[in-house]
Amino acid sequence: MEFITKKPPIVGNSQRTYKRSINLHFALLIVAIAAVILKAYTKVPETVTYTALDQSFKVFLMLAVGAFTSVVIELFYSLSEGSTKKFDSYKGFVDPINTGLIIALLLPTITPIYVLILAVIVGVYAGKLVFGGYGYYIFNPALVGVLFANLSFGSQLTVTNTPLMLLKRALGGETISFTNMTDLFVGNYDALAIGTTSVILLCVIFIYLLITRVIDIRTSGTFLLTVLIMSFGVGFINFYVEGNMSGVFDYVVINMITGFTLFAAVFLVSESVSSPTSRETKMIYAVVIATLMMLVRVLGSQPEGVVFAILFGNMITPFINRTVKRSDNKTLLKTSLILLFTVLFISISLGFILQSELIDIFASIGGALL
């Protein structure tokens, strides 16, 4: 009896890459459907001529066009490479559709369709295919597309009065009353992007993806934790009124649940291909992104900084990878402590910078020392 001596793959471990993509796909589809439905219930301003249903259809159109364009580009690319074998089964479509959907979900309802198409083309071609496709890209392709749209067509994409913007104005000293909290949790308010609003849904999906191991708690969790600590630090320094924490909590909650924070934690930060590979580096990566995002939110001119922050994180991933050589408990502990310390330090300094009190404090410390 003859046998073949090729080493069989180990089948006992049922984790498969494509299963992860499909789980992600599933999650994205749910978010997409939810976005369409939510739009139908979002109040439109009385001054406009369109109805909520129009808006809902627009969202649907955007999602469909985004996914479709992405698939078409990948298909063309495969054709030019001479093999479309990949597209024999639905598995091959999953990843292109995912990228297309994420791009569409990250743009606001008012996005002109041609901007969306351009964004997808840039994201999928320049962000993914030129590097060799799935598994090889350096930058998160979806974010490349979104950044392109935001930079080139910024004026066409402007949404006003999102909660984050109000918050920023509040930091500037205005008194602002926020939309009620239930709306914020369900997600039927106008935001910077169509897919990022429903907190409840995103939380459920977060847990689902954690269980199916599509995303990694060490990246997403660290990211959320850092945002939490930083917004608490900044909020405490700026909104704390004798014995009344409610201003601080509002600040923290709005930072956590609006903007791209949750969407980023669920779909963007943990994107494995463009992020580092060991647990320590994953934590460093998440902290870098969260810090940058908060910097932009607090100090920058744009209301939302996560797109840029993640792309920056992608860019320094090879460098972060190089900082850690081993992955044992000692390294883990050391890294966590250093990170915690850094985050605390940054959040406090951010708070004071905002109050322009930092210089006074330094002066007084200097005075005390002398």
Added chain:
Amino acid sequence: MITEYRTFLNPKKVYIPLTDIDSKIANVSVEEGDRVLVGQIVAYKFKGKDKTPVLSTVSGTVVGFVEKLDRYAKIVDHIIIENDLLMETIELTNYKDKLAVSQDRNFIHNVTTYSENISTAQVRTALKGLGIQKVTVDGLFTDIKFKGQTEHIVVNAIFTNEPFISTDYEAIIHNAEAIADGICLLGIGAGAKTLTVIVDKYMPAEALDELGKAIVDKNIELISINVKIIKSWDYKIIQKLVKHNLSLNLLDDGVLYTSVHAALMVHDAIRKGIPVTSRQVAITGDGLKVNAVYDVRIGTLFSDLVEDLEGYHEVENMNLHIGSFLTGIQLDNDDFAITQSVDSINVSEYREVEEDVCIKCGDCNDICPAGILPQNIMDAELRSVNSRIVELDTHLCVECGLCTYVCPSKINVLEWVRRAKRRVG
């Protein structure tokens, strides 16, 4: 699934390889036509000056020598002995005295009190004389050899052969005392400081009870693990003992790591003077009509066992795998003899699973017991950056294969790490 327990102790002929993976030169001491007895030395094999006897496992006539495939997929000389079924044994010394069980919990520190019954030298001579050396070889397991300072004896009561996890618990239940004694004997032979047994948390209560009863007051530590979670348990346990990263060969760290079956063989050899002439082998896989745990005479051809198991299913492209799936080897032929070092054989249909690209999920980095980063090593190897490979402590890899196991893209990560090692070797 293993459904049966069988014995196959009377093959017509046995084929015993004269050399093995380490000892590559053999010096034969019998001729064709000679009659040999069970336990008789038919040859010596050498690794440098290190001499190990090759024993006959049956009584009968030497009918010749032949070159054939051994279980390491090498062609080596085998001696063929025709079994006369009389099982006549040579005279053997044995050390029947039971170990005086001391109530002193610190017995390990005064092994000398035990030497009244049996000395380190006696244990070593007995084991060597009876050819007990390579009982379990795959994975982290070590040979039974006392080289340098061996401070820790670790014995595994779990037999893992992914996807089958099975241990013949009957054997443990009936032989618990003997196993415990075997572990102590190994400890004496090595002059070891600690004795450890690793068991499955969910093993049948009876087996655990018996084992517990047997090891009580012998100062053997029992560590239970959860085998359902694939993790490098044994690595971590041994690492705790030696307090540093492990070497590729645990003997260099002063650890002798073996299985309960080996402990049983040690007991049999020293207390009863029985040389290792049979062993337990689990034969599994969907390529076979029947799966069974065998008590089999060493030297039996695997093809004879297959016949006993009613043959193969008619499947094209089959894999024959010896040892654990993470670390074992494939053979291209079933015409090989069972040796001391064969603990399991799997015959399954070969199912190709396509390798995907690395998605940099980091699962392999997380699982690595040596605390190194196989993904990063693979990356460095792909880009041929030698300095980075060295920087990443590639030499600490113990080739456990867990990185390959966890990879969701089914990449053979271990192979890349091996290549990297060779590059900077």
